[in-house]
Amino acid sequence: MAKQHPKVIAGIDTHADTHHVAVISETGQHLADREFLAVGSGYRKIVEFIIGFGPVVAVGVEGTGSYGAELSRVLSREGIQVLEVMRPNRQGRRLKGKSDPLDAYQAAESALAGRGTATPKARDGAVESLRVLRSERSTAMRARVAVMNQIQSFLVSAPEPLRAKYRGLTRTAQMSALEKTRPAGTISEPLNATATALKRLATRYRALHQEIALIDAELDAIITTHAPLLRDLHGVGTDVASQLLVTVGDNPERICTEAQFAALVGVAPIPASSGKTIRHRLSRGGDRQANKAIHHVVLVRMMSDTRTRTYVARRRAEGKSTKEIMRCLKRYVARELYDQLLHPQPAPDAAALRALRKTKNITLQAAADDLRVWPTALSRLERGLTRDDHFHQRYESWLNDH
Template identity: 45%
Template structure:
């Protein structure tokens, strides 16, 4: 983006107030002003900007947090909005720290173009997907805490309570506890233990049921937004949703695959000096997106023949598993970027709709393919990467 030729604005956003600063193309401060962080304040800020002649662009700090609604307001008004970084420690030491100072720093950052980026669009279906993804992540975390508490209580529970539950899988354990009848004598430790364990087990079941319901809705959203992402080997509903949220509703803002890899923390950082040429691990970027790439890489290492050949070759070159994983994540980021920019690159077949259209039951299909109905159900919902069985299933349905 070319250097601004007219005045630019910077906004320091907070929960209750937004501070606006306008500077000339030469960096001189024209004015600073504070507005409330609500609809009325956003409209007043927009009117104040309309009074600035030949305003070039606006830099907003926190476009996906405190400045989300302001960013939507500015974009709807047709203004060019850039996301700016918070002032560095060096700037804060030299210029101090206050809302007007930060707003001026944001405006001058727009002038230099350093550290600016196109903000995500937060009025698209991807934003709805972000809410569902956040809710599911917290539900799963809460369920994990429940099972941890259950097992911790079982360690100290009376033997008549603990003995019948030894050696059970987590699913069977939860089902057994949720269905138990503890009795009414709460002064008895065994009864109190059963009562507590039943409450925790039922909460665990409820949390998992809600998380599964959210996953089904997320699968529908991902399919409507970018179905090709679900066809990437190793990318399930949750992984695809996270990558879509990271890219935002306007993935074209990420011009190159190198930028996307850097956004995901999958690009090595140069750490060279003098005659020394080296790179260091990137510990920045979106760590949730980095974890999504990591999961895809692990799935491919276990199930993709091409990836297993690559891993074997790199292992023979004395590369460690961590180094191989980093290389795989970088290559996967390149593939994901292409799919994000071209959703029609590989339109997937809706196997469930095709099966229902032909009047075929899951049981009949499973018997024909000599597999279990649960696996075909996972394939239709895109819950598990089973490429060989998926191809056989699709060919069978097409020919049926």
């Protein structure tokens, strides 16, 4: 009878150039540890090293979103369960010391005990593309703001003949006028030097503006393909949708319940009572960028959504403050978003409407008049530029009846 190998658990302390791997048994016995290069050949050697001790239960990896991202992908492709391990707290490090082997064994022991672990995001799908593009967009936005601030700073202290040219212009007109200038003269003169710097800054501003517009179009294309219904919710645009998808990741099954999603985006209410005061407040944990996105949705709905405005008026009549009302609204919004993220529906085929209308020789104006809508609204629906599933069904039924 073949001898069965005991099951093992591995822990990996990741760094930019090297990864330190430690292997322990199911009983916590230290078996071996070794350092590998953080390159493709090193990843293959790590897999061979781990499975050489027996069947692998799980691998605890520190930094699955940074230095350990590619290693996590390699392990997952080999069918090995990967757990994200949190860094040991400072008190524990002071008591036990710190080194790469100690951190690797600590990661393995955490994976064995199920302490301080989480299911890492799968960084190999469309959401990873969104994350990269959003990161690029964030730096471009900050750079554009910095350029605009510098232009305003130069204009404040510029000689009066230069300031007078652009006084009273809007930002767009100001950037366009500055970019069209043709400074001439000695660069050592403050007026000429300032005019030259302003032209270059305006050119940089336009380039950044075009870059941001291109990124927005790419984000919109990805969301339209992979999560079109998410933007059907009132107040959810491309920016909010992309951030929520980045927060959830390519494997939404790691968020098993609605309550877990609420905690992830920082809208889970927690008790904040004292004495005779009984109240709750929102958790300050979770992904703060996702929390910001939900806050934006709530603000939009409080201004333009009839259902939300009615709810706000009723809660104010009950004596609730604006902060308390927004806390409740954020929780409701999180519930809607969770349902859309976990149970998406395919987007209706808008192009089929135009093809059906043309086969029946119905003009766009005639259809718009009968349906009592603007022709432009109907055209945008047919081209997929707007989404209205209810009107889509109505329009399709009308076409089928004619």
